[in-house]
Amino acid sequence: MAVKRKIIKERVPTPERPVEERVKSFVEVNLGYTFELAVKEAERCLQCPYDYAPCIKGCPVHINIPGFISKLVQYRDDPHRAVKEALNVIWACNSLPATTGRVCPQEDQCEMNCVMGKVGDKINIGKLERFVADYARENGIEDELLFEIVPKIEKKGQSVAIIGAGPAGLTAAGELARLGYDVTIYEALHEPGGVLMYGIPEFRLPKDIVESEIAKLKRLGVRILTDHIVGRTVTVEELLQEYDAVFIGSGAGTPRLINAPGINLNGIYTANEFLTRVNLMKAYLFPEYDTPVKVGKRVVVIGAGNTAMDAARSARRFGAEVIIAYRRGEDDVSAREEEVEHAKEEGVKFEFFVNPVEFIGDEKGNLKAVKFERMRPIEERDKRGKRKIVGTGEYVTIEADTVIIAIGKHPNRLIINTPGLKVERGRIVVDENLMTSIPGVFAGGDAIRGEATVILAMGDGRRAAKAIHEYLTRKREENA
């Protein structure tokens, strides 16, 4: 049924909370589509054929994007059915669409490739994905789908332990549970979710969404043991005795520090500590919540990734003046476009080509200022294609009472010290099936990649689940 399409060049925008309102609160900034707006945006999609659609190729987990978008248009008169069918298409590849719809760098993935970009605005794939997930959750559609799936699960009689309840672990758990394995997640913190819970702020990813993703897993029969630190509470070896396979999704939790004098002055936070206090422990509600955080009048955030934007925008919400200081230039900023825009709108200032060399404190051990060396780009490029930078010998001192360091993270040490586990440069080494050097132990996400993205971690979770399924099927057959 070939329908002649009228090309609509402009994106249907999603409403956002006004800046004056949002810099005072942690409520979500982007309000998302209504069904009517979603359909309008969906209609713009050219419905490129599956084998060709460049958006699918750009998606790390290859969601059938035109497939789910078309359902919204096809069943526009029946929103319930439209969303249910669309969600079913997404779930085939991605079990956390409410999350990825909010946090994926779509502009570098699916949307980057969208052919509509040649004639007008690219399709707003991320927001459509988010819409489907939100509508489904809010209207009981998710429940309905789960209700249909759960009774069909055939128990395999084998069990898998998952280490870490971040996107990698949660995805692997969901897939394995659907395949009929008994799955137990061991999580160090008191809440599952990983970075989604402790790192990414409420105004970008509301925590009740993460909680509902987890409730979904529990309905699939996944058991979650919080407060269990693998490497201390239980070891990988012990897990291997109790379970038929193990998946490590312990992320890259250890913050990288700057090797400069004064790094332990009061007022210098790692982004992890700052964001954990603010998000997981809700320090923005102190003293109603017991955990304190101190945000000074002037905050300098060092780094320019998503973590830096989140820290900067969080600090703004405490009323601080915030400067992001980055040793490279604007072109090298690695945060999502939307986050950089939002940060600028909210009044975050940027200072490029500055590298911290010293933290200066007062006699009480509190931070007063940061001394930076001015940097200069040169023609030569590094392995990632970024222009190298060199020091100029010129210095600039910026006054600050709070510094937040967001320059990256290493994998968790408690796990990588597991005897027999092959590790290179702090990252767990895996083969093409994501199996580690210990037979039956698989790994994925930031633990093998260093810092990456939610969708890549989820992709690993899926791939590992598939590999574990094959591994355990062989084991079953050998024992039969």
Next chain:
Amino acid sequence: MYKILEKKEVAMRNVWYKVHAPHVARKVQPGQFVIVRAFKNGERIPLTPIMWDREEGWITLMTFIRGKTTMRMANELKVGDELLNVAGPLGNPAEMKKLGRVLAIGAYTGIVEVYPIARAWQEIGNDVTTLHVTFEPMVVMKEDFEKAVGRHIVEPVPMDMTKDMRENMKNVTKRLTEKVRELLETEHFDFVFMVGPTGDQKAVFQVVKEFGIPMEADLHPIMVDGTGMCGSCRVTVGGEVKFACIDGPGFDAYKVAWDELIARTGYYTDMEMLAMQEYMKALQGGEQ
């Protein structure tokens, strides 16, 4: 979750809890700690398991009522209630080795954290003397120590009600350092170990240093996760930045940057006071 099996105030401001936490009881070693979150809007605070039963799955904790969290725990938790979270065991176990004559010191409630380590050291053949310096009404675990170690010395300091807490605490520090000096001058010790407020640890270390005896201190920086993820607990040891939760909590006292650590542990004092005041106000309001 983690049921409170027994609870009592064993001395002024010292509250003892027996808690069901089989995952910790199964694994915990002397020197390790847990992170407790007691309430939904509560903080994560590190506490030390003092005794445990691996089969029955319980641990005991002792809190010194210092600020809002320990106060709320004392006021609001009853036997049969549950702690929301008990994560652990965390930190590295104390090294079990032949040390010879050991002086293990605890100031205030720090002494209870000394107990599992002192007892284990005594059991493997060391000669352990424990020293407890605190205010008179706060003496705890006297009999337990007397049973577990070679010799237990209690030095109670009277509280002078005409003076404020700060002045009183200076007296504890004074008695502590005097007593340590007296012991080191009159007897031979091969090793000193201490738990207690960071300021007192530093004061004791300065005495021990004069005698050149090796000393280890269990450090108490402010923690959040306790798993090496946040960096809140960082301390400079031997010129390097260490995370007390995964590299410690025990460190060579000679290498610790004490003043930095003292500054760091005091960072939130004003906010903690505020939280406490608000809590007291609410309590008073509630009682009317």
